Amino acid sequence: MSPRHHIRDELLAAYATGDLAEGWSLAVATHLALCPGCRGRLAKFEAAAGDMLEKIEPSEQSVDASWQDIRQRLSGQISSDRKPSGSVPSLKADKPRHDYVLPAPLRNYVGADADQLKWKSLGRGAYQVLVPTGDEETSVRLLRIPAGKPVPEHGHGGRELTLVLSGSFSDVTGRFSRGDLEDADETLEHKPVAGDEEDCICLAVTDAPLRFKSRLLRLVQPMLGI
Amino acid sequence: MTEDPEDMSRLIGAVARVQDVAAFETLFRHFGPRVKAYMMRHTRNLQTAEELMQETMMLVWNKATLFDPEKGNASTWIFTIARNTFISAYRKQNRPEFDPNDPAFVPDDVEPADVEFQNRQEAEMVRTALQDLPAEQRELVQRSFFGDVSHSDLAAEYGLPLGTVKSRIRMAIDKLRKSLGERR
Numbered sequence: 001m002s003p004r005h006h007i008r009d010e011l012l013a014a015y016a017t018g019d020l021a022e023g024w025s026l027a028v029a030t031h032l033a034l035c036p037g038c039r040g041r042l043a044k045f046e047a048a049a050g051d052m053l054e055k056i057e058p059s060e061q062s063v064d065a066s067w068q069d070i071r072q073r074l075s076g077q078i079s080s081d082r083k084p085s086g087s088v089p090s091l092k093a094d095k096p097r098h099d100y101v102l103p104a105p106l107r108n109y110v111g112a113d114a115d116q117l118k119w120k121s122l123g124r125g126a127y128q129v130l131v132p133t134g135d136e137e138t139s140v141r142l143l144r145i146p147a148g149k150p151v152p153e154h155g156h157g158g159r160e161l162t163l164v165l166s167g168s169f170s171d172v173t174g175r176f177s178r179g180d181l182e183d184a185d186e187t188l189e190h191k192p193v194a195g196d197e198e199d200c201i202c203l204a205v206t207d208a209p210l211r212f213k214s215r216l217l218r219l220v221q222p223m224l225g226i
Numbered sequence: 227m228t229e230d231p232e233d234m235s236r237l238i239g240a241v242a243r244v245q246d247v248a249a250f251e252t253l254f255r256h257f258g259p260r261v262k263a264y265m266m267r268h269t270r271n272l273q274t275a276e277e278l279m280q281e282t283m284m285l286v287w288n289k290a291t292l293f294d295p296e297k298g299n300a301s302t303w304i305f306t307i308a309r310n311t312f313i314s315a316y317r318k319q320n321r322p323e324f325d326p327n328d329p330a331f332v333p334d335d336v337e338p339a340d341v342e343f344q345n346r347q348e349a350e351m352v353r354t355a356l357q358d359l360p361a362e363q364r365e366l367v368q369r370s371f372f373g374d375v376s377h378s379d380l381a382a383e384y385g386l387p388l389g390t391v392k393s394r395i396r397m398a399i400d401k402l403r404k405s406l407g408e409r410r
Contacts, residue, residue, distance in 0.1 A: 002332075018309035018321070026322040033324035036334040040344070043298070048352045049309070050302030052368050055356075058259030059266060059275075066258055067251065070280060074247065074287065103330035105322040134319040179332075 003035045003179030011183065012038065016045035023138025026106060026131070027161040027181065027205045033103040034179035101166045101201060102142075109133070110142065114166065114201055119144060126151070131203070140205045145169065145194040158207040160184045162192075167200035169193060176202075234300035235293075242290035254283055257301075261308045268312055281315055282308045355401065363398040366391060 007015075007028055014020040015028045032039050100107060101114040109131050110117055119127035125146035133140055145151050147167065161183055162169075168177035171190040176182055184190065194200035237253050240246035261282050265275035285307050293303050313321045325331060356364060369380055377395070381388040 002335075018313050022319045022322065029322040029324050033328065033330065034332045036332060039324070039334070044352060046306060047298060047302050048356070050299065050305040051353050051356055053257075053260055053264060053305045053308070054301040055368055056260045056263045059263045061259075061262075063255050063258050066262075066276065066280065067254055070254060070258075070283060071247075071251075073280075073284060074250070077287075100328075100330040104325040104328035107328075107330070109322070 002037065003031065003181070005174070005176055005180035005182060006035065007031055007038050007041075007181055008183055009041075012041055013045050016042055017049050021135040021137045022133040023135055023140045023205045023207075024159075024161060026109065026133060026140060027163050027203055030103055030106045030165075030203060031163055031179060031181045033105075103165075106131075106165075106203060114142070114144075117142070125149060138205050138207050140203070143200075143202050143204050145192075145200045145202075147194055147199050148196045150191055150193045158186060160207075161203075161205040163203040165201045165203060167198045168195035169200045169202070170195065231299040231301065232295075235295040238286070238290050238293045238300055238303070239295070241287060242293065250287055253286065253300075257286070257304050258283055261304065264305075264308055265312060265316075269316060274316070278308075278311055278315060282311045285311065359398050359401060363394050363401075366395050367398045 011020070011024070011028060015025055020028065032042060102110065107113060110129060117129045119129055122128055122143075126149070127144040129142040131140040131142060142165075143151070145167075151169070161181060162176070163181050164176045164178055166178060168175060169192040170176070171182075171192040173182065173184075173188070173190065175195075177195070234253065234256070237246075237249040240249035241253070258279055262275050262279040265278040265282075266272065269275055269278070282304070286304055289307070293300075297303075310321055313319055326333070356367075359367065366380060366384075377391050378388055380386075381391045384391065
């Protein structure tokens with residue numbers, strides 16, 4: 001089933017133009033792996049960006065000097081046997097289908113599928129795995145919320161992207177299941193509850209620590225690393 | 227100099243097939259300065275912009291065999307290479323991307339050929355939509371598109387009130403969005 005909650009235009013455009021930090025991009029790219037419709041929209045944004053590049057005002061400097069440089073670099077390469085670099089021909093297409101919970105690129109970031117990760121307890125049956133990225137603007141984690149249980153009510157210091165990978169959760173804005181992306185900002189105070197059918201595994205990207213309403217939770221927040 | 231997108235695609239094809247240096251020179255003279263201007267907007271450093279441009283164009287040379295004219299035109303492909311070069315070489319970050327060969331990847335439910343046809347048609351619609359914008363709107367959108375100039379800088383440069391710049395850009399984006407066909 002195709003996801004029903006998609007990437008907003010603004011976010012997808014920023015991903016297309018390269019203006020989105022790595023953490024956000026990871027949530028966007030993982031949704032894209034599960035959503036043919038959004039891939040089609042991405043292609044349009046990239047076409048628009050290509051068009052912008054075509055129409056950009058070129059710098060006035062003569063290109064002759066640059067071309068001489070490049071010409072030199074090329075001569076080192078021509079006729080030496082050149083292997084096409086670029087996208088690594090990854091996993092063979094005829095590989096038997098495997099129902100990974102975590103699609104690429106997310107799986108590559110954590111090194112294994114969900115059932116092989118070292119989950120750290122957050123208490124009350126909830127677990128997390130921190131996902132390392134190269135940007136300093138976001139914090140990225142996988143969360144596992146037990147079936148039927150709520151995620152403690154919280155508001156957001158900034159934006160929070162949540163991508164469901166397994167199970168589901170519901171909050172005031174609707175129900176989210178595999179592939180669905182929730183895009184929340186500081187105006188949303190929500191109380192997501194995991195669906196009864198199974199534990200909910202989701203990717204959560206935030207740009208600021210979550211603000212929990214409970215004072216006790218706020219106190220332990222730094223220790224839990226959330 | 228030719229600017230026909232199909233000619234540009236053919237030139238990349240010639241680089242891919244026979245390492246055609248003359249074809250590459252034409253590509254370079256057309257796209258090099260544009261990529262450099264793009265890098266200049268992001269880095270505001272002439273030296274860095276030149277290096278990133280050369281890096282990008284070397285990748286165009288080396289990856290030419292991966293270019294598929296069915297999937298999009300030359301400027302889109304070169305844009306994505308410039309963008310990725312900027313992210314990895316300048317910002318030192320990874321760019322997470324989906325992998326169509328991953329077993330968990332959800333493929334398109336229509337024939338890829340249909341998707342490609344549709345994409346090409348839509349790319350054409352984008353071009354037309356941009357073409358149809360009033361000149362001033364188009365220029366503002368282009369200047370702000372790559373996130374390089376703040377709206378207030380644009381306002382100062384054009385001698386317009388900030389609100390006017392913002393609303394013109396918003397109008398232009400709305401028009402573009404309509405022609406792109408918004409998806410719920």
